[in-house]
Amino acid sequence: MQGKMAIVGNGDSVLAFRAVGVDAFSVTDIKKAEELIKTLAKEYKIIFITEDIAEKLDEVIKRYLAEPYPIILPIPYKKDGNGYGMEGIKRAMDKALGVDIFIDEKK
Numbered sequence: 001m002q003g004k005m006a007i008v009g010n011g012d013s014v015l016a017f018r019a020v021g022v023d024a025f026s027v028t029d030i031k032k033a034e035e036l037i038k039t040l041a042k043e044y045k046i047i048f049i050t051e052d053i054a055e056k057l058d059e060v061i062k063r064y065l066a067e068p069y070p071i072i073l074p075i076p077y078k079k080d081g082n083g084y085g086m087e088g089i090k091r092a093m094d095k096a097l098g099v100d101i102f103i104d105e106k107k
Helices: 011-020 030-040 052-063 084-097
Strands: 005-009 023-026 046-050 071-075
Touching: 005 011, 005 030, 005 052, 011 023, 011 046, 030 046, 030 052, 030 071, 052 071
Parallel strands: 005 023, 005 046, 046 071
Antiparallel strands: none
16 A cells, blocks of 8 residues: 555546556546545555545545545546635645644635
8 A cells, every 4th residue: 555546536637647656547426436435445545536526425535534544635626626625635734734724815
């Protein structure tokens, strides 16, 4: 499991990650995505998941928050994402550092 990374996402959007050594898994069915995450969690330390899939698997992802590995990071899916990916990154940073390092631009 040493340092293995994967990305799970909808369509071909994940294929570019292969160029940087990340194993890419394209899914369209949410139930299959859920099973894939459970399988990958046994082997990978970091699992990126596009926010469109992650949002639908929020309960599954939350099960892994108390564990040191895998780290499951939702990432923005499109330029105008819905914010779920950034919220996931904030949660991961808070877990790792114990503080929110992002400045709330709305204040």
